[in-house]
Amino acid sequence: MNPAIRPHAILAERAVHGAAIHEIGGDVTPSASNDAPLMRLCAALDAAFDAASDSAFDDPAFGAAVRAALAQAVADPALLTSAQREGAAATYRRHLLAADPRGRYAIASLVWMPGQASPVHAHHTWCGYAVIDGTLTESVYRWDDARQCADEIRSHPRTTGAVSFAPGGRDGVHRLMNVADADTGAAAVSLHIYGVSGEQIATHVNDVVAVAPRETMAA
Numbered sequence: 001m002n003p004a005i006r007p008h009a010i011l012a013e014r015a016v017h018g019a020a021i022h023e024i025g026g027d028v029t030p031s032a033s034n035d036a037p038l039m040r041l042c043a044a045l046d047a048a049f050d051a052a053s054d055s056a057f058d059d060p061a062f063g064a065a066v067r068a069a070l071a072q073a074v075a076d077p078a079l080l081t082s083a084q085r086e087g088a089a090a091t092y093r094r095h096l097l098a099a100d101p102r103g104r105y106a107i108a109s110l111v112w113m114p115g116q117a118s119p120v121h122a123h124h125t126w127c128g129y130a131v132i133d134g135t136l137t138e139s140v141y142r143w144d145d146a147r148q149c150a151d152e153i154r155s156h157p158r159t160t161g162a163v164s165f166a167p168g169g170r171d172g173v174h175r176l177m178n179v180a181d182a183d184t185g186a187a188a189v190s191l192h193i194y195g196v197s198g199e200q201i202a203t204h205v206n207d208v209v210a211v212a213p214r215e216t217m218a219a
């Protein structure tokens with residue numbers, strides 16, 4: 001397929017050539033998608049790239065454009081199919097939704113059952129996310145290059161509709177978690193965009209880092 005004749009991203013099932021991938025927790029599950037909302041999102045991202053130079057992904061204008069695209073996408077209740085909202089018992093689940101044929105970005109939904117969390121990580125690339133359903137708790141860390149570990153500095157709830165963007169690098173260490181009660185809580189669903197190709201989404205995004213041990217109280 002010639003990417004030059006496709007103005008928008010290839011949707012996930014085509015991007016992976018129909019490969020039967022059903023893995024979880026950092027791997028990717030491609031699935032059938034709703035074309036219209038995703039294609040609108042891809043068009044908005046394509047426009048953000050058109051307006052940015054190749055090295056301007058830490059430019060506030062690029063981040064603002066990605067945040068606006070995310071906000072518009074998650075406001076559309078038709079964005080995800082029920083399959084793209086399915087979680088897994090063992091760990092959070094990632095569904096690849098679309099991949100740019102030029103390899104500039106990949107889009108995924110992440111499903112977080114109560115108690116599930118990402119590792120503490122920075123990003124090898126720029127990324128943006130928005131909460132579609134439920135509430136995620138985001139813990140933010142400061143990377144200490146001398147000690148080669150991260151210290152938690154704050155934690156805050158990210159409710160439905162919350163949108164975030166960060167350039168790559170260890171200035172953006174965080175962890176996402178669904179802190180809902182395991183027996184009574186609900187799953188949370190979020191939409192993520194990363195500056196990698198679809199094939200790289202499970203391998204070239206998260207930069208998992210060491211966490212400083214918590215201070216122990218004196219007996």
Ligand SMILES: [Fe+2]
Binds near residue numbers: 121122
């Ligand atoms: Fe992240």
